[in-house]
Amino acid sequence: MDKRLERILPRVQKPARYVGGEFNAIMKDKSKVDTRVAFCFPDTYEIGMSNLGMRILYGVMNNIEGVWCERCFAPWGDMEQEMRNANIPLYALESFDPIKDFDIIAFSIGYEMAFPAMVDMLDLAGVPLHASERTALTPLVVAGGTAMYNCEPIADFIDLALIGEGEEMDVELIELHRQARREGWSKHEFLVCAAQIPGVYVPSLYDVAYNDDGTVKSITANEGAPKVVLKRIMRDMDKAYYPTKTIVPSTEIVQDRVSLELFRGCIRGCRFCQAGYVYRPVRNRSEELLRGYAVEAVEDSGYQDMTLSSLSTSDYPHLVELCDDLEDFCAQRHVTLALPSLRADNFSMALMERLQKGRKTGLTFAPEAGTQRLRDAINKNLTEEDLLESCRRAFAGGYSAVKLYFMLGLPTETDEDVLGIADIAAHVMHAWRESALNKTRGVRITVSTSWFVPKPHTAFQWEPQIPIEEYERRVKLLREAMNTKSVTYNWHPSPTSFMEAVISCGDRRLGKVIETAWRKGETLSAWEDYFDLSRWMEAFEECGLDPHFYANRRRSEDEILPWSMISCGVAPGYLKREHALSYEGVTTPDCRTHCNACGANCLVGGKCDV
Amino acid sequence: MSKLRLVFVKEHQASYISHLDVMRTFQRVFPRAGLSIKHSNGFHPHPILSIVLPLPVGQSSDCEILDFESVEDSTDEGVAEALNTGMPAGLRVLDCYSVTRPVREMVNLRAQLEMEYDNGVPEGACEHIREFFTQEEIFVEKRTKYKGMTELNIAPLIRSLTLTEGEGVILADAVVAAQDPGLNPALIGAAVARHLPEIAPDFVRVRRKEVYDAEMNVFR
Numbered sequence: 001m002d003k004r005l006e007r008i009l010p011r012v013q014k015p016a017r018y019v020g021g022e023f024n025a026i027m028k029d030k031s032k033v034d035t036r037v038a039f040c041f042p043d044t045y046e047i048g049m050s051n052l053g054m055r056i057l058y059g060v061m062n063n064i065e066g067v068w069c070e071r072c073f074a075p076w077g078d079m080e081q082e083m084r085n086a087n088i089p090l091y092a093l094e095s096f097d098p099i100k101d102f103d104i105i106a107f108s109i110g111y112e113m114a115f116p117a118m119v120d121m122l123d124l125a126g127v128p129l130h131a132s133e134r135t136a137l138t139p140l141v142v143a144g145g146t147a148m149y150n151c152e153p154i155a156d157f158i159d160l161a162l163i164g165e166g167e168e169m170d171v172e173l174i175e176l177h178r179q180a181r182r183e184g185w186s187k188h189e190f191l192v193c194a195a196q197i198p199g200v201y202v203p204s205l206y207d208v209a210y211n212d213d214g215t216v217k218s219i220t221a222n223e224g225a226p227k228v229v230l231k232r233i234m235r236d237m238d239k240a241y242y243p244t245k246t247i248v249p250s251t252e253i254v255q256d257r258v259s260l261e262l263f264r265g266c267i268r269g270c271r272f273c274q275a276g277y278v279y280r281p282v283r284n285r286s287e288e289l290l291r292g293y294a295v296e297a298v299e300d301s302g303y304q305d306m307t308l309s310s311l312s313t314s315d316y317p318h319l320v321e322l323c324d325d326l327e328d329f330c331a332q333r334h335v336t337l338a339l340p341s342l343r344a345d346n347f348s349m350a351l352m353e354r355l356q357k358g359r360k361t362g363l364t365f366a367p368e369a370g371t372q373r374l375r376d377a378i379n380k381n382l383t384e385e386d387l388l389e390s391c392r393r394a395f396a397g398g399y400s401a402v403k404l405y406f407m408l409g410l411p412t413e414t415d416e417d418v419l420g421i422a423d424i425a426a427h428v429m430h431a432w433r434e435s436a437l438n439k440t441r442g443v444r445i446t447v448s449t450s451w452f453v454p455k456p457h458t459a460f461q462w463e464p465q466i467p468i469e470e471y472e473r474r475v476k477l478l479r480e481a482m483n484t485k486s487v488t489y490n491w492h493p494s495p496t497s498f499m500e501a502v503i504s505c506g507d508r509r510l511g512k513v514i515e516t517a518w519r520k521g522e523t524l525s526a527w528e529d530y531f532d533l534s535r536w537m538e539a540f541e542e543c544g545l546d547p548h549f550y551a552n553r554r555r556s557e558d559e560i561l562p563w564s565m566i567s568c569g570v571a572p573g574y575l576k577r578e579h580a581l582s583y584e585g586v587t588t589p590d591c592r593t594h595c596n597a598c599g600a601n602c603l604v605g606g607k608c609d610v
Numbered sequence: 611m612s613k614l615r616l617v618f619v620k621e622h623q624a625s626y627i628s629h630l631d632v633m634r635t636f637q638r639v640f641p642r643a644g645l646s647i648k649h650s651n652g653f654h655p656h657p658i659l660s661i662v663l664p665l666p667v668g669q670s671s672d673c674e675i676l677d678f679e680s681v682e683d684s685t686d687e688g689v690a691e692a693l694n695t696g697m698p699a700g701l702r703v704l705d706c707y708s709v710t711r712p713v714r715e716m717v718n719l720r721a722q723l724e725m726e727y728d729n730g731v732p733e734g735a736c737e738h739i740r741e742f743f744t745q746e747e748i749f750v751e752k753r754t755k756y757k758g759m760t761e762l763n764i765a766p767l768i769r770s771l772t773l774t775e776g777e778g779v780i781l782a783d784a785v786v787a788a789q790d791p792g793l794n795p796a797l798i799g800a801a802v803a804r805h806l807p808e809i810a811p812d813f814v815r816v817r818r819k820e821v822y823d824a825e826m827n828v829f830r
Contacts (some may be wrong), residue, residue, distance in 0.1 A: 015668070
């Protein structure tokens with residue numbers, strides 16, 4: 001370890017997150033390695049190490065002969081300051097080598113608000129920020145993750161983006177880069193060639209022209225780059241790598257447990273949900289394989305918690321069977337099985353009660369909207385009766401806390417819908433009075449609202465976010481209507497959600513805004529501690545751009561959207577259809593009940609969900 | 611069921627793992643090695659283990675002691691080897707044996723301090739420090755449990771202090787009280803920095819070397 005590092009570590013909070021050395025961290029002999037990859041996550045160690053995608057790709061890349069993939073996370077503010085003062089460039093956790101000397105710097109970005117942290121990490125590494133300033137083949141700066149479905153705001157900084165699931169694409173890219181280095185290609189030659197790898201988007205090969213009103217006039221693909229980059233997926237989840245031997249952090253992280261990935265995609269089709277669209281189609285892992293992975297992962301890691309993860313766990317067709325099969329193993333090894341993302345229906349409750357055994361703490365449901373009309377408009381497909389029945393069962397079973405998540409500002413929302421949230425809270429309270437096992441313990445009902453953020457590639461991508469004053473009015477309206485005792489109301493502060501809407505729906509011109517905001521001090525903007533709206537507003541002002549143009553404008557369905565060169569496989573016509581249906585209040589059945597022909601099945605070359 | 615004790619080394623990267631995180635790490639190391647250890651009862655059963663003298667974050671140690679109960683009858687054989695296959699870098703079990711002595715008999719500990727001077731050890735610094743520690747009252751600021759600061763006289767807690775000068779470093783071999791109350795050996799460095807600012811070291815590295823009973827026999 002660097003002596004300078006040894007000097008600063010005693011002064012920073014939680015130094016264990018900056019030193020690596022965890023169980024199962026992969027160490028390699030540098031003399032037997034010809035490709036060094038710095039796998040960077042633009043958020044803290046605790047968040048990044050909780051990311052399953054990061055763990056999967058770390059394993060996949062390190063399984064390639066001659067490749068050493070190491071991890072790198074954003075330091076917390078105190079550590080960053082110490083590193084800058086001591087002139088320690090950003091280093092990888094396995095070797096402590098500066099990442100600027102690596103062949104590939106690969107970011108995994110799941111959230112737009114992490115863009116400033118990415119810029120900050122490049123700077124801390126001592127790597128020129130702009131792709132155009134980096135003329136050599138190394139280090140190549142690439143980015144993947146869900147935020148890449150609109151990576152235009154960081155187009156200036158990255159050499160290329162990887163769209164979709166990386167298991168195969170990353171390997172192809174590494175091999176091509178290896179060939180390019182061996183044969184002495186120029187960076188440009190390499191990028192032109194890389195653009196031919198399905199799923200790879202090279203921003204510098206696309207020209208974007210704008211109309212006078214600021215909307216996109218045209219997007220032109222050059223030098224043979226595809227007009228539309230279609231995301232990559234693993235067609236067969238039974239052939240997709242699952243990391244059973246995974247790093248066990250020596251310090252507590254957010255998801256400190258085995259995370260068993262049951263399936264990808266979601267059958268539900270909630271119209272606001274980006275994950276629901278971009279992870280299509282649904283692909284299940286076989287139950288037998290999962291059982292084996294679970295046992296192996298628990299035995300190898302020593303974890304005593306396991307979570308069955310997916311976008312909507314109760315939609316896994318073999319869930320009961322899997323839980324049955326794992327029950328004895330878990331009991332014997334003191335392993336707790338957790339099922340997040342359950343839907344509020346009876347089936348889930350029965351399972352939940354069985355798994356939770358003695359631990360009856362709290363339950364969380366996400367009805368998202370206060371009235372049936374609005375739930376239909378967003379295609380949530382949940383009735384209030386389902387929710388109340390689940391709550392009754394929960395209270396009768398001894399639970400005494402329920403959390404309810406809603407969104408404010410959804411398209412078509414009226415005051416009636418807002419007040420409907422308070423009604424639901426009151427009805428849940430009533431359900432508790434009716435069915436609570438032990439009333440002396442009291443009940444805690446927590447209602448949380450977030451602010452709707454329109455996301456690219458969803459049925460609501462054309463929708464504006466309501467103005468901040470209107471959001472605050474609705475919060476106030478709801479707060480005043482929330483007069484039921486034992487109900488706590490939390491609402492998400494508005495500035496972050498506003499900027500999230502701006503950047504989510506942003507175009508290439510936002511690159512300079514992000515850079516300006518970063519120079520003013522924005523780094524870990526996903527954290528309240530580090531987010532300051534005034535810095536962003538100043539940055540927009542200085543760059544001559546209007547944030548409201550991005551967040552609060554209704555887009556025409558004929559408009560060329562800044563992210564229209566990227567496709568998640570869902571046909572644009574399908575999104576328009578869903579958009580229209582939401583205004584008619586007509587629901588779309590889940591894809592298991594009825595295929596709605598979204599187009600994503602083209603990615604598996606036939607029927608999905610098999 | 612038998613009470614077992616581990617002696618382990620904590621160094622390099624692992625010296626930055628906090629006490630609670632070391633506990634958490636061991637809670638996973640046991641099942642990883644296929645060893646069943648006793649769990650608490652109740653709704654949230656967790657493995658029962660205890661580390662006798664928590665080591666301050668950033669310090670290394672050759673002699674950390676951890677007590678646990680195995681579910682099977684006295685099987686100390688092979689435990690150290692089994693555990694070492696699943697350890698993070700810098701943690702290494704040296705020995706595992708049945709507990710014979712209660713931890714309260716651990717009274718003293720020996721630590722080595724490396725007081726580094728980037729521009730070389732100042733003339734006479736070693737002698738100066740030696741003399742300074744012959745005083746009967748040496749106060750340092752110490753953080754209390756409730757986030758406040760308090761003044762602590764560390765002189766009575768230092769059993770012996772031997773200083774030797776090396777290249778750019780003064781090595782201090784300190785035997786101090788281990789518990790009730792114990793002394794964090796790093797405070798010896800802090801006392802120098804506070805009271806002899808002109809010869810304050812640039813960095814102090816601390817390593818716990820050995821633990822003893824009241825008669826200075828090695829405690830195991």
